[in-house]
Amino acid sequence: MRPVSVQRLVSIQSLVSIRASALxxxxxxxxxxxxxxxxxxxxxxxLRPETQRGIVPADARITDxxxxxxxxxxxxxxxxxxxxxxxxxxxxxVDSLPFHLYLNGFRAEDTAWMRTSGGAHRNxxxxxxxxxxxxxxxxxxxxxxxxxxxxxxEDPRTAVDLPWxxxxxxxTMTVDLPRPVGPGETITVHLGFTAQLPRxxxxxxxxxxxxxxAQWFPKLGVLEDEAGWQAHTFTVQDEFYADFGNxxxxxDVPERMVVGATGVRTAEEIVDGxxxxxxxxxxxxxxxxxxxxxxxxxHGEWQGIRIRQLIQPEHIADxxxxxxxxxxxxxxxxxxxxxxPWSSLTIIHAxxxxxxxxxxxxxTLFTTSDMAPLPxxxxxxxxxxxxxxxxxxxxxxxxxxxxxxxxxxxxxxPWLDEGMNTTSNLLAAIDxxxxxxxxxxxxxxxEILLSDSLSNGIAxxxxxxxxxxxxxxxxxxxxxxxxxxxxxxxxxxxxxRNVAGHEAFDRALRIYSDEARFRHPRGSELEATLVxxxxxxxxxxxxxxxxxxxxxxxxxxxxxxxxxEIDFEVYSIDNRPLRGKTGWHRDDNGTLQGGEPPPYxxxxxxxxxxxxxxxxxxxxxxxxxxxVDIRVVxxxxxxxxxxxxxxxxxxxxxxxxxxxxxxxxxPEHKLLLEWDRLDNMAYDPDLGEEDGLSRPLGDLxxxxxxxxxxxxx
Amino acid sequence: MNALTRVWRAPRLILLLIVVQLATAVWLSAxxxxxxxxxxxPYSILMDGRFLGLAIALLRDHPELAAGYxxxxxxxxVISLVIWILISPTVITRLATAGQAPATLPSAGRHLPAVLxxxxxxxxxxxxxxxxxxxxxxxxxxxGNWGLAGLALTAVTLAFCxxxxxxxxxxxxxHGARRWHYSTALRAFxxxxxxxxxxxxxxxxxxxxxxCTIAMxxxxxxxxxxxxxxxxxxALAVLGILFGLTRxxxxxxxxxxxxxx
Ligand SMILES: [Zn+2]
Numbered sequence: 001m002r003p004v005s006v007q008r009l010v011s012i013q014s015l016v017s018i019r020a021s022a023l024x025x026x027x028x029x030x031x032x033x034x035x036x037x038x039x040x041x042x043x044x045x046x047l048r049p050e051t052q053r054g055i056v057p058a059d060a061r062i063t064d065x066x067x068x069x070x071x072x073x074x075x076x077x078x079x080x081x082x083x084x085x086x087x088x089x090x091x092x093x094v095d096s097l098p099f100h101l102y103l104n105g106f107r108a109e110d111t112a113w114m115r116t117s118g119g120a121h122r123n124x125x126x127x128x129x130x131x132x133x134x135x136x137x138x139x140x141x142x143x144x145x146x147x148x149x150x151x152x153x154e155d156p157r158t159a160v161d162l163p164w165x166x167x168x169x170x171x172t173m174t175v176d177l178p179r180p181v182g183p184g185e186t187i188t189v190h191l192g193f194t195a196q197l198p199r200x201x202x203x204x205x206x207x208x209x210x211x212x213x214a215q216w217f218p219k220l221g222v223l224e225d226e227a228g229w230q231a232h233t234f235t236v237q238d239e240f241y242a243d244f245g246n247x248x249x250x251x252d253v254p255e256r257m258v259v260g261a262t263g264v265r266t267a268e269e270i271v272d273g274x275x276x277x278x279x280x281x282x283x284x285x286x287x288x289x290x291x292x293x294x295x296x297x298x299h300g301e302w303q304g305i306r307i308r309q310l311i312q313p314e315h316i317a318d319x320x321x322x323x324x325x326x327x328x329x330x331x332x333x334x335x336x337x338x339x340x341p342w343s344s345l346t347i348i349h350a351x352x353x354x355x356x357x358x359x360x361x362x363x364t365l366f367t368t369s370d371m372a373p374l375p376x377x378x379x380x381x382x383x384x385x386x387x388x389x390x391x392x393x394x395x396x397x398x399x400x401x402x403x404x405x406x407x408x409x410x411x412x413x414p415w416l417d418e419g420m421n422t423t424s425n426l427l428a429a430i431d432x433x434x435x436x437x438x439x440x441x442x443x444x445x446x447e448i449l450l451s452d453s454l455s456n457g458i459a460x461x462x463x464x465x466x467x468x469x470x471x472x473x474x475x476x477x478x479x480x481x482x483x484x485x486x487x488x489x490x491x492x493x494x495x496x497r498n499v500a501g502h503e504a505f506d507r508a509l510r511i512y513s514d515e516a517r518f519r520h521p522r523g524s525e526l527e528a529t530l531v532x533x534x535x536x537x538x539x540x541x542x543x544x545x546x547x548x549x550x551x552x553x554x555x556x557x558x559x560x561x562x563x564x565e566i567d568f569e570v571y572s573i574d575n576r577p578l579r580g581k582t583g584w585h586r587d588d589n590g591t592l593q594g595g596e597p598p599p600y601x602x603x604x605x606x607x608x609x610x611x612x613x614x615x616x617x618x619x620x621x622x623x624x625x626x627x628v629d630i631r632v633v634x635x636x637x638x639x640x641x642x643x644x645x646x647x648x649x650x651x652x653x654x655x656x657x658x659x660x661x662x663x664x665x666x667p668e669h670k671l672l673l674e675w676d677r678l679d680n681m682a683y684d685p686d687l688g689e690e691d692g693l694s695r696p697l698g699d700l701x702x703x704x705x706x707x708x709x710x711x712x713x
Numbered sequence: 714m715n716a717l718t719r720v721w722r723a724p725r726l727i728l729l730l731i732v733v734q735l736a737t738a739v740w741l742s743a744x745x746x747x748x749x750x751x752x753x754x755p756y757s758i759l760m761d762g763r764f765l766g767l768a769i770a771l772l773r774d775h776p777e778l779a780a781g782y783x784x785x786x787x788x789x790x791v792i793s794l795v796i797w798i799l800i801s802p803t804v805i806t807r808l809a810t811a812g813q814a815p816a817t818l819p820s821a822g823r824h825l826p827a828v829l830x831x832x833x834x835x836x837x838x839x840x841x842x843x844x845x846x847x848x849x850x851x852x853x854x855x856x857g858n859w860g861l862a863g864l865a866l867t868a869v870t871l872a873f874c875x876x877x878x879x880x881x882x883x884x885x886x887x888h889g890a891r892r893w894h895y896s897t898a899l900r901a902f903x904x905x906x907x908x909x910x911x912x913x914x915x916x917x918x919x920x921x922x923x924x925c926t927i928a929m930x931x932x933x934x935x936x937x938x939x940x941x942x943x944x945x946x947x948a949l950a951v952l953g954i955l956f957g958l959t960r961x962x963x964x965x966x967x968x969x970x971x972x973x974x
Contacts, residue, residue: 377861443765445935452766459773570756662757678770679756691750692758696937697768698746701782703933703946705738705789709796710926710953 040299040306043343046246046263046282048304054339056283060518062087062243063220063285069195069213070252071291076131076206078195082217083143085188085245086181090225093182097175097189098231100242102215104170105234106133106198106205112169117202117236118476133198133205137218140164140175143188159190171234173218191218200350202236203360203367209257210350212357212367214288215240222520230409237471237481238411239403242285244518249279253291260310260346261289262365283341283518284363285407290348298323302330305340311349318371318389322347325390325432329397332428336506337401337513345400347393359392361399368393384442386429398424406516413523414471414481415560419489420526426450426490427506436502437669451669454494457487459675467492468523468560491672492559495566498670499550499626500534508533527556540627541643548627548643558624559673567622568665569679571650575659575686577603578611605659614660616653620646624673631667635659641667660684716914716962719808720955726807730796730954735947737792741785748781764938797957802828804958805886808965827885827892834898835881839874846870868920876915877901879964888969904970911967918960925953 047053066083088094105113141159164175181187195216198205204214221231222243232238253259255275263281270276281287295310298319307326309319326347334340346365350357358369371389378384402421403410410417429438429450441448462483465474474481497505512529515521530552537549558564577600584592600608618630625646632655633639644651665680674680683689720727752775758767772779802824850863881901884890890897905912929949936942 441765443934444931446765446937447763448766448769449763452763452770456766456769456773459770675770676774678753678758678767678774681758682756685755689757691753691756692938693753693764693768693771694746694749695941696764697749697771697782698742699941699943699946700933700937701745701785702738702742702943703929704786705741706734706946706950706953707926707929707933708786708789709734709737709793710922710929710950710957711793 039297040301040308042266043264043304043306045343046280047341048339048343052303052339053341055514055517056341057518059089060244061246061283062089063245065217065245065247065249065287067217067247067249067287068252069216069249069289071211071213071254071257073209073211073254073257073291076197076211078197078213078216080193080195080217082191082193083188084191084218084220085186086220087186088181088183088223090223091183092223092225092228093180094223094229095177095180096229097177097187098221098229099173099175099191099218100215100221100231100234100240101135101137101166101171101173101218102234102240103133103135103195103198103204104166106201107170108132112171112233112235113202115235116472116476131199132196133201134170134196135216135218136194136196137164137166137173138192138194139190141190142178143190145186145188162189167233169233172221172231193218200354200356203357205354205357207351207354207357209294210290210292210354210357211257212288212290212348212350212354214286214290214360214362217287219286224520232411235472236476237414237474239417239471240286241407241409241411241520244283244285244407247279247281247284247287249281249287249289251275251277251279251289253277254293256293257291258293258295258297258310259289259291260295260308260348260365262287262346262363263342264344281342281363284404286362288362288365290357290365290367292351294351295348300327302327303334304343305330306344307347308344309347309349312351315349315370321371321390322368322393325393326397328432329394329428332431333398333401333424335431336427336510337405337424338510338517340400341405341517345397347396359396361396361403363404364400366393366396366399368396382444386438386440391425391429394425394428395421398422398428401513405518406513406521407519408516408521408523410471412470413468414474414485415467415489416521416523416526418485419467420493422486422490423493426454426494451672454487454491454672455675455677458483458491458673462488462491462675463563463565466561466563488559488673492556495559495626495671495673496530496534496552496555498668498672499540500538500552504534504538505530523560527553527560530556542629542641544640545629545642548645550627555626558626562623564624565622566624566626566671566674567620567676568628568646568671568674569619569621570663570665570682571617571619573660573663573682573684574615575605575684576613576615577605577608578613578656580611610657612657612659614655614658616660616663618644618651618653618663618665620649620651621679622674626671628666628671629668631664632660633662633664635661661687662689716918716959716966719962719965720958723807723958726804727955727958730800730958731951733792733796734950734954738789738950741788745778745781745785748775748778752778768937798829798832799825801882801961802886804961805883805965808958808962809883809887824886828882830893831881831885831898832878834895835874835878835901837895838899838902839878842870842874843867868923869916872916872919873905873912874902875919875960876912876964877905879915879961880904880911880967880970883964883967884970887965900970904972907972908967911963915960915963918956918963922953922956922960925949925956929953 047056064085067080069078069080071078105111108114140162142162144159160178162175164173166173175189197211197213200207200212204212219242221229222241223229230241247263251259253275255270255273257275259277261279262284263279265277266280267278268275294312296313296316298309298311298316300307300323307323309322311319330340342364344364348365348367349370350367355369358367360367369389369392372385374383398421402424403417408416430436437449437451439447440450440453461480464478464480465484467484467488508530511533512526534552537551539547540550541548580598582596582598584595587593600611605612614634616632627643627645629641629643631639631641662683666674749771752771802822846867850866881898884897885892929946932942933946
C-alpha cells in the first residue's frame with residue numbers, strides 16, 4: 001500500500017501548501033492543447049517473451065480464475081461469476097475451501113476491518129452517507145468431473161450445489177466439499193456473486209463515475225503444507241495473500257468507460273451501449289480493474305513492456321514525469337531483483353476526492369498519487385521534493401516485485417513486504433540519482449538528504465515495538481506502523497548494507513530475489529540469505545583499524561525483534577600532559593631515589609610539544625550493539641579512524657603525543673538506524689568552537705524577522 | 714521637492730526606523746541563538762551539506778525551539794504592524810514637513826485613530842481585488858499550474874493597493890479628508906488609477922522594497938550553514954526601509970487629489 005511520507009518533515013512539507021496561495025498566483029503558461037500522445041499496441045501475450053521474462057516455474061501455478069463482471073455504474077455494483085480451478089500441490093488433504101470476501105470488511109460497523117480501522121482509512125472516514133460495501137454470494141457449485149461425482153447415482157456431468165457459510169467475521173467464508181481433495185488433485189468450483197462497491201475507502205470503491213474495482217470477487221485462500229489453509233480475517237493493516245495462477249476476465253461496462261486492468265486486453269466489442277472487454281493475465285495472484293469515463297490515456301514503453309497510464313485530464317502534464325520514474329525503476333529493479341515477467345504495466349491516477357484509492361498495488365497495475373502542484377520554475381529554482389507523486393509511483397512499482405512477484409505473507413510478516421519494498425525503493429532512488437545519499441527535498445540551495453529524512457522518519461515511534469510481528473499486532477492508535485514497518489526496515493537494511501559492504505549486500509539480495517520469484521518467501525529465508533551472503537561474522541573495521549566483526553544474525557535479531565536503539569555519543573574529550581616517570585622510585589638497593597617534580601608543572605599544554613596525551617571517552621547510549629567508527633582529528637590536522645566493537649558501554653581511547661581537536665562517531669553516516677545524531681560530534685571543549693547550528697539558525701531567524709518587517713504595510 | 718529629497722531631509726526618522734528594526738531582529742533572534750546553543754551543548758554539528766536535515770532533527774528533538782522560532786517571527790510581524798501602521802501618521806507628517814523644524818510631530822499622534830480607520834476600510838477593496846485576481850488566474854490556469862505571470866499580476870495588484878493606501882492615509886493626515894468615512898479609502902483607488910505619475914513611481918518603490926525582502930530571504934536561506942551573510946541581509950533591510958519611506962514620500966509629494974471637487 002501507500003508509502004509513508006517522512007512524517008517528521010511535515011514542517012517542510014507544509015511548504016507545499018503554498019498551493020493555497022497558488023490560487024492568487026496563476027494565469028498564463030502551460031496549458032497547451034491536447035498533445036498527440038504516442039500509443040503502443042496492446043501486447044498479445046500476458047507474459048514477456050521467454051528470453052526476457054526470466055524463470056517462471058510451472059509448479060507455481062495453483063489457482064486459476066475465469067471471472068465475469070457486469071458493472072452497474074449507477075448502483076456502483078458488479079454482478080459477477082467466478083470459475084475457480086485449484087490444484088492441490090501440497091501433501092495435505094482438505095475437505096473444505098476457504099474464500100476471502102474482502103468487500104465484506106466494509107459491510108457494517110462491527111466488522112473486524114471497521115473495528116480495527118476506527119471506520120477510517122488514512123484518515124478518510126467511511127462516508128457519512130452510509131454507503132457500505134459488501135459481496136453477496138448467491139451460489140456455489142462444484143463443476144462435474146470424473147473425480148468429483150457427488151454420489152454414484154448422479155450424472156457425472158451435472159454440477160452440484162455445495163454448502164457454504166460466511167464465517168463469524170464475514171470477510172471469509174467456508175465451502176464444504178463432498179469428498180476430500182488429496183495431494184495432486186484438482187477441483188473446480190463456480191460461484192455467483194454481487195459485489196457492492198463502497199464509496200472510495202481503503203483502496204477500493206467508487207466516486208461519481210470513477211470505479212476502483214478491487215477485491216471484488218471471492219478469492220481462494222492459500223493451502224500451506226505446514227499450517228494448512230491460510231485465509232486471514234481482513235483488518236485494517238492486512239493486505240492480500242493468494243496463490244499464483246492464470247486469469248481470464250470478461251468485463252461488461254458502459255460504453256463511455258475507459259478501463260484499466262491487470263494483464264492484457266485480448267478482445268473488445270461494443271454492443272447496445274455497453275463495452276465488453278476480455279482480459280488475460282498469467283501467473284498473477286490477483287485481478288483488479290478501474291473504470292472512469294474521464295481517464296486520459298498516456299502510453300510509454302520499456303523493453304517491450306507496455307506502460308499505460310490512465311490519468312485525469314488536469315494532471316496529464318505530469319504523466320511524462322511518472323513515466324520517467326517508472327522507466328528508471330524498471331532499470332534499477334530488473335538489475336537488482338531480476339527480470340519483470342509480465343508484458344504490461346498499468347498506472348492509474350485516481351481523481352480528486354478518491355485519494356483513498358491511490359497508492360495501492362495489484363499485479364501489473366497500481367494506483368499512484370499526484371505530484372505536489374508546483375510549476376516547473378518553482379521546482380527548478382525554488383523548491384523541489386521527491387516525496388509526493390513520483391515516490392508513490394516508485395513505491396507501488398516496487399510492489400510489482402515485493403508482493404507481485406515475491407508474494408510473501410504481508411499479514412504475518414509485513415516488514416518483508418512493505419519494509420523490503422521501501423528498502424528497494426530507496427535503492428532505486430540511489431540508482432536513479434547516481435548518489436548513495438540522494439536529495440529528497442531542496443529549498444533554494446539547501447538540501448535534505450535521504451539519510452536524514454530516513455532518520456527523521458524512524459525517530460522514536462520506529463522503536464516503540466519490535467518490527468517482526470503480524471500486521472494486526474500494530475494497533476492504529478499507536479501510529480507506529482509506517483515508522484516501524486516501512487521506515488525501520490529500510491533503515492536497518494541500508495545500515496547493514498553500509499556496514500557490511502554494498503556489493504555483498506546487493507548480491508545477497510539478488511540471490512533472495514531469484515529464489516523468491518513466484519513463491520511465498522519467508523522472512524527467515526531472507527535472513528538466512530543475508531547471513532550466507534555477508535558471512536556470519538564479517539570484519540567490518542575501518543581500514544587501518546584492528547579487526548572488528550559483525551555478527552550478522554545477531555544484528556538482524558536486534559533490529560527485527562527488539563526495540564533496541566542505536567545511539568552513540570561522544571562522552572568526553574581531554575587533552576593532558578603526558579604522564580612520565582618523575583617521582584620517587586626504588587633503586588637496585590631498595591633505596592628511594594629521585595623525587596623530582598613532573599616537568600609539566602606550571603606549564604601550559606601548548607608549551608609541552610609532544611609530551612601530551614589526547615584521550616576520548618565514547619558511550620553506547622542505546623542497547624543496540626553494532627561496531628561503530630570513531631574519527632579523531634588531531635590538532636596538527638592529521639586524523640585517524642578506528643572501529644569500536646562497543647561490547648562495553650563506554651570505550652576510552654588515548655593517543656600519546658597528540659592533542660585531540662575533534663571527535664566524530666560514525667563519520668560516514670553508515671548507521672541510518674541511529675536517529676539521534678546530534679551528540680555524535682564534539683570539539684575539544686577548551687577550543688570554544690562554535691556548535692555549528694546556533695549561529696546559522698540565529699542568522700536565519702534574524703533574516704526572517706527583518707524580512708517580515710521589511711514587507712511594510 | 715521630490716520624494717527622495719523628502720526622505721533624505723528626515724535623517725533622524727530614517728535612523729530611528731533602522732535602529733528599531735535592526736535591534737528588534739537582533740533581540741528576537743538572540744533568544745533563538747541562546748536556546749539552540751543550550752540545546753546542543755556540548756556538541757557540535759558538522760555541516761557538510763546537511764544543515765537543513767540537522768536543523769530539522771534539532772527542532773524534532775526540541776519542539777520548544779520550534780515554538781521559539783515561531784514566536785520570533787510572530788514578534789516581528791507584530792512589530793512590523795506597529796512600525797508601519799501606528800507610526801505612519803508621524804512618518805507622513807515628518808515627510809511632509811521635511812527640512813523644517815519638526816515642531817508639528819507630537820501632534821501627529823492625534824491622526825492615529827483616523828489612519829487606523831482608513832486602513833481597515835482599505836482592506837475591504839484590497840481583499841476583493843485580490844480575490845478577483847485569484848479567481849481569474851485560477852480559472853485561466855487551473856490545477857495549481859500557476860505561472861510567473863500570475864505572480865507578476867498579483868504583485869502589480871498589491872503594489873496598486875499599497876499606493877492607494879498611502880494616498881488615503883496622506884489625505885487623512887495632511888489634507889483633511891473625511892476621517893471615518895469609507896469613501897476616503899475607496900476614492901484613493903480611483904485616484905491611484907487616474908494618476909499614473911503617482912502610481913508608477915509608488916509601484917517601483919514598492920517593488921524595490923519587496924525585492925529587498927526577497928533578496929534577504931534568498932541570501933539567508935542559501936547561506937545558512939555556510940559563511941555568514943548576516944551583514945548583507947542587514948544592509949538590504951536598511952535599503953528596504955529607505956525604499957519604503959520613499960514610497961510613502963511619493964504619496965506625500967502627490968498632494969491633494971486634483972480630481973476631487
Ligand atoms: Zn506499499
